[in-house]
Amino acid sequence: MKNFVVHQLLHHAVITYPEQEIISGNTRLTFKTFYDRVVKLANSLSKRGVKKGTVLGVLEVNTHRFLELHYASSMLGAVLHTINFRLAPEQMVYSMKHAGDEWVFVSELFAPAIKPILSQFPNWVYMGEDKNEELSDGSHHFFLYESLIEEGEKKEPDFAKETNEKDIFSIFYTTGTTGKPKGIRYTHHAILHGAIQLFHHLAMHKYGARVSSRDVYMPLIPFFHIHAWGMAFFPLYIGAKLVLPGAADPAHQLELIKREKVSWMNMVPTQLQMLLNQEGFENIKVLTGGSPFASGIAQQAHRAGIQFSLIYGGSDQLATAISVVPENVDPSSPEAMEWRRVGMRPLPLVEISIKDKEGKEVPHDGKTLGSVWVRSPWLPEGYYKEPEITKEHFIDGWFRTGDLGFFYENHSLYVADREGDAIKSGGEWIPTGMLEAVISEYPAVEQVAVIPEKNEQWGQRPLAVIKATEKVTGQQLSDFLLTKVKEGKLAKFWIPDNYLFVDEIPLTSAGKLNKKALRKQYGN
Incomplete structure (x- = not known):
């Protein structure tokens, strides 16, 4: 055999x-x-x-x-x-x-x-x-x-x-x-099953970053990160053309896309933002993830004809869930675009559990936050040579991700925040990823990271660190967020007390907003 x-x-x-x-x-x-x-x-x-x-x-x-x-x-x-x-x-x-x-x-x-x-x-x-x-x-x-x-x-x-x-x-x-x-x-078994199941999931659903053997693939996720989310294997598995960009910057990436007729790519949201800033980047299928996908970038991508899907996973669990447009939603509607941005369904054979502090399942009501736990056939046994840390996260066949999330009533998953990034204000959670997504809808906001700021009365309050494309004030942003409160997109107490405008927001090695560096610099 x-x-x-x-x-x-x-x-x-x-x-x-x-x-x-x-x-x-x-x-x-x-x-x-x-x-x-x-x-x-x-x-x-x-x-x-x-x-x-x-x-x-x-x-x-x-x-x-x-x-x-x-x-x-x-x-x-x-x-x-x-x-x-x-x-x-x-x-x-x-x-x-x-x-x-x-x-x-x-x-x-x-x-x-x-x-x-x-x-x-x-x-x-x-x-x-x-x-x-x-x-x-x-x-x-x-x-x-x-x-x-x-x-x-x-x-x-x-x-x-x-x-x-x-x-x-x-x-x-x-x-x-x-x-x-x-x-x-x-193992060979785990990495191949995880990678191939990821792309089978994308092939099963009609909209977003759907895959086929006729696509031309170009991974911007580096091989060091889960083998470019499985892209080291998948094009050879289906016999598709593969374009490897090396160290190309966004301008040269766009040249490759046009020259080689690239039709499918993967990247983190910050890479997508840089490509969207290039004139002529349009009509591509994109799988994005690694950090919350801000509404502002999603809307810009939609206007450029980018068919996108959002993936959730990580080095210690591989792919876990990918966004899907529900069957009863018009695929050309704004609602469908929003589902592709936030509503992820587990891959086949993946189980996801949202638990409260007592370890009980929370209701699937679209609002009750809990800790995200995952198990799958390709889950590793733990961290290499780290038995104590392994015991904290790999428990009875499950992986405790350290993320906060909730299930919608249709059982789609929304990952709201890292447990360490969420803000506890007056005993209530403020999920920074959801708040960042709403702030990013303001036209002048290019990047935003929300971090906790110490507060004598409430313990913590949100501080929004913003990179803007033009002059904007904190009052303008607060007024904008009040309109979103009326639309039911966020609670009034989520609105930041303070805004900090910066030239650049630091990124992690995976291209995510580096909140640890921001908290160290501005959290006090």
């Missing part, structure tokens, strides 16, 4: 769609050519001692070389560590040592930054086009990526037949915004 492992997807792709393309910068590869490169790379690494269980760290943006390493490591039975290059330097090195990286593959983009740590890891592979011999200082083994491929035989290593779906395929780390990064390991 065949094993359900990552490189089996590549076998299927080569047999069924050998001439389909992978585009990466100026490189164009057919699936057949891509397979040949993967096999030679795996063969070459096998001769140099890489085997089952060897941890391969990769410090690279979304390119064909990074994608090749997904499939080569699978053939070797190795563990792929997708290094989060947006972590602080000390956190990044911590994750590399914690994962046990024995080989580190680094692109020319990051080569200058790794010179101080070369002696801390035994084997380095340079993935750039030039030779860059200055990275070889004698303290470690040094290899050139393209030379490894040239020296390899077109023969899969023996390990390829031995890789089992229960073997660990990859390890990656949380963003570290709530402490040191936490490692999560996924």
Whole structure:
């Protein structure tokens, strides 16, 4: 019986769609050519001692070389560590040592930054086009990526037949915004089931970021984040064209979209906002998530003809739910757009429970907040080498996410906030994500983050930190929010007491608003 492992997807792709393309910068590869490169790379690494269980760290943006390493490591039975290059330097090195990286593959983009740590890891592979011999200082083994491929035989290593779906395929780390990064390991079985189920869900529903084999895919989510939300696997699974943007900025991303006829993308809301600011970004299907999806951005996307869906999940649970337009709603109506922005249905085989402090299920009434718990067939066993933290979050087969949310009456999920971000004012919760969504509807607001501000009378009150496109006052925003109170979109006591206007709002390594940094700077 065949094993359900990552490189089996590549076998299927080569047999069924050998001439389909992978585009990466100026490189164009057919699936057949891509397979040949993967096999030679795996063969070459096998001769140099890489085997089952060897941890391969990769410090690279979304390119064909990074994608090749997904499939080569699978053939070797190795563990792929997708290094989060947006972590602080000390956190990044911590994750590399914690994962046990024995080989580190680094692109020319990051080569200058790794010179101080070369002696801390035994084997380095340079993935750039030039030779860059200055990275070889004698303290470690040094290899050139393209030379490894040239020296390899077109023969899969023996390990390829031995890789089992229960073997660990990859390890990656949380963003570290709530402490040191936490490692999560996924088996072949878990990572493939989670990724493929995500896209099956998108194929089942007619509206939003629906997928098909005729789409041209371009992931802006980096491979270090859950393998670009499964995009390292899905296009090969269905035989679709894949475009990898590398380090392209929004202007160059738009050039790629037009040149390669890209029709489907994934990205966080901040990336979507930057692309919407580019003239000509329109009529694309977009899967977005990672942070609350503000109404202002959603409306701008709708005007540009962007068909979007919202995804909920994370490194420690994979995909959990995706927004869906209810069957009784006109798909062209403003109500349908709002459902795509807020109302998410669990993926098939995923269970979600909303619990109060006593652990009891809260009613599905569209207003009762509770703690979001998740379980699924692809849930990991816990955090790598972190038994105490694991006990706090992985309980009896469930994952306690640390998010607050509620169920609508039609059983769609709304994730309102992180438990640590919600504001407790006078004993009542103010979900900052919902408040941010309403504030973002004001035309001059480009970005908004709501954080708690200490208050003697109420304990905490909301402070709105705003990046605006033009001059606006706090009074104007309060007057606007009062109209939303009358419309029933928020409670009057949610309206911030204070507004702070800034040039930039800091982001986390995942592209989310960095509320931890804002609380540290402005919370007092």
